[in-house]
Amino acid sequence: MGDAAYGYLILAIAAICTYGWRALGVALAGRIGPNSPWLDWVGCVAYALLAGLIARMLLLPAGPLMETATVSRAVGIGLAVAVYFGLRRNILAGVLTGAGALTLAESLSLSS
Amino acid sequence: MGSAKKPDGFRSPRRAAIGGARESLGTPALVLSASFVGFGSLVRGSGLDVGHALFSTATAWALPGQIATIELATAGATLLAISVATALSNARLTPMILALIPQLRSPGRGRWQFYLVAHVVAITSWLHATRRVPDLPVDQRLPFVAGFGTTLWLLTLVATAVGYVSAAQVPGWLSLGLVFLTPVYFTLVLIGDVKDRARALSLLFGACLGPLFHLVSTEWGLLLTGLVGGTAAYALGRSKPGTSSHG
Numbered sequence: 248m249g250d251a252a253y254g255y256l257i258l259a260i261a262a263i264c265t266y267g268w269r270a271l272g273v274a275l276a277g278r279i280g281p282n283s284p285w286l287d288w289v290g291c292v293a294y295a296l297l298a299g300l301i302a303r304m305l306l307l308p309a310g311p312l313m314e315t316a317t318v319s320r321a322v323g324i325g326l327a328v329a330v331y332f333g334l335r336r337n338i339l340a341g342v343l344t345g346a347g348a349l350t351l352a353e354s355l356s357l358s359s
Numbered sequence: 360m361g362s363a364k365k366p367d368g369f370r371s372p373r374r375a376a377i378g379g380a381r382e383s384l385g386t387p388a389l390v391l392s393a394s395f396v397g398f399g400s401l402v403r404g405s406g407l408d409v410g411h412a413l414f415s416t417a418t419a420w421a422l423p424g425q426i427a428t429i430e431l432a433t434a435g436a437t438l439l440a441i442s443v444a445t446a447l448s449n450a451r452l453t454p455m456i457l458a459l460i461p462q463l464r465s466p467g468r469g470r471w472q473f474y475l476v477a478h479v480v481a482i483t484s485w486l487h488a489t490r491r492v493p494d495l496p497v498d499q500r501l502p503f504v505a506g507f508g509t510t511l512w513l514l515t516l517v518a519t520a521v522g523y524v525s526a527a528q529v530p531g532w533l534s535l536g537l538v539f540l541t542p543v544y545f546t547l548v549l550i551g552d553v554k555d556r557a558r559a560l561s562l563l564f565g566a567c568l569g570p571l572f573h574l575v576s577t578e579w580g581l582l583l584t585g586l587v588g589g590t591a592a593y594a595l596g597r598s599k600p601g602t603s604s605h606g
Contacts, residue, residue: 254411254432257441261428262418264446269477272456277470281461287557291596292589293454294561297482298549299569299584300423300451304542306570310401310426311531311538320539327543331551338547339386345543346536354532 315353323349367494375499379506382491383514387483390544391511392518393537394422399522400529401426405433409523416519420512421481422541424449447578454585455485463504465497476501479508486548557596564588 279285304312305320312320327345334340369375395416402412407429419425427448431441456477463473480488488504495503529537553559565588572580572587 251408251411254407255414257428257432257438258411258415258418260438260442261415261424261445264442265419265421265424265449265452266478267446268449268452269456269480270474272453273460273470273473273477275453275457276460276473279457279461281464283461286458286461287597288589288593289454290458291557291561291593292585293451293458293485294549294558295565295568295588295592296451296454296581296585297486297545298562298565299572299581299588300482301542301545301549302566302569303573303581305546307573308542311397311535315535323539324543324546327547328550331547336551338544338551339389341547342386342390342540342544346539349539350532350536353535 315349316356319349319352319356322352368496369499369503372499372502375495376502376506379503379508380510382487383484383507383510386544387487387507388511388514390540391483392514394541395515395518396522396525396529397534397538398422398425398429399519399524400526400534401522402429402519403523403526405429407432409520412519412523413516416515417512420478420515421449421452444578447582450582451585452481454589455482456480459485459488459492459504462492463497463501465500468501472501476505476508479505479512481508482545484508484511486545486552490548490552555596557592560592560596561589564592 305324306317308315308320323345326348327341330344331338331341369378398416399409399412402415403409415425415428419428424445428441428445431444436444459480460473460477463476484504484507487507491503492500549562553562565584568584568588569581572583574580576583
């Protein structure tokens with residue numbers, strides 16, 4: 248098998264390992280009534296998972312962010328939250344401020 | 360039937376699908392496209408073809424898992440190791456979809472439609488759907504989510520190709536900012552949508568336990584975070600009913 252074909256094989260298996268979880272969610276949903284208390288619990292689990300994932304992306308990032316200082320990321324996220332609430336929950340302004348602040352903090356710390 | 364108030368609906372299910380598509384074309388599209396531009400350049404850096412990059416985005420459409428797959432494949436990991444790591448990083452999709460799908464039910468809707476729409480439910484579309492869907496009449500909910508998710512899915516395919524082609528030309532400082540958009544965006548959406556005590560506690564426990572458990576186990580840390588943090592939040596959040604505030 249060529250390299251390219253092997254690449255597609257890996258990605259196809261990865262796709263199954265991804266969609267499988269989605270299909271499982273749909274299948275299980277069919278067994279739960281719309282007012283079941285289990286749904287509240289599942290919702291809490293989903294939110295805790297996402298919060299955990301995002302906290303990890305910010306505190307212990309992988310990829311390019313790994314080389315940024317924790318303080319730069321903290322400044323970025325802090326300013327983003329401040330601008331978001333300060334400008335009546337303007338999410339775009341918050342997001343751009345956060346990313347801009349991180350970029351600026353990193354270029355300042357590199358040049359000093 | 361029988362729901363007391365139904366604010367903010369669209370005029371028809373068809374309009375709801377268009378409305379969903381339109382709502383995706385703002386900050387969600389911008390942030391997610393930036394992430395997938397980053398993914399496209401990662402794939403290029405791994406020596407794979409643009410076809411691989413597009414295939415991954417089209418068929419997996421869950422970025423953390425896609426990145427794990429590519430990084431492990433580049434490192435020469437075995438198929439089994441790649442499958443396990445990809446599966447573990449995507450397990451969050453089950454509770455997310457399980458929590459969302461029952462809200463999308465309406466009379467006469469076939470099960471296959473849920474299996475289709477599930478493919479375009481990932482973090483961004485889930486967050487938006489969870490926030491918007493309770494305000495819509497039941498027959499408009501699935502079309503809304505489908506319109507939102509499918510539009511993002513198509514845009515991320517374009518973004519993946521753009522990232523692959525332009526990989527060498529994105530300066531380092533810019534790609535840092537682009538990569539940072541995603542966690543900032545998710546943070547703001549999550550804290551901007553705290554509806555009740557159980558939700559607030561879920562976020563708090565998850566945010567504290569996530570990094571901690573990650574240090575204990577990179578593979579299982581996230582699942583443990585969800586189970587432990589979510590269960591604790593559910594138990595504590597229930598003990599004081601009626602404390603929900605609107606905001």
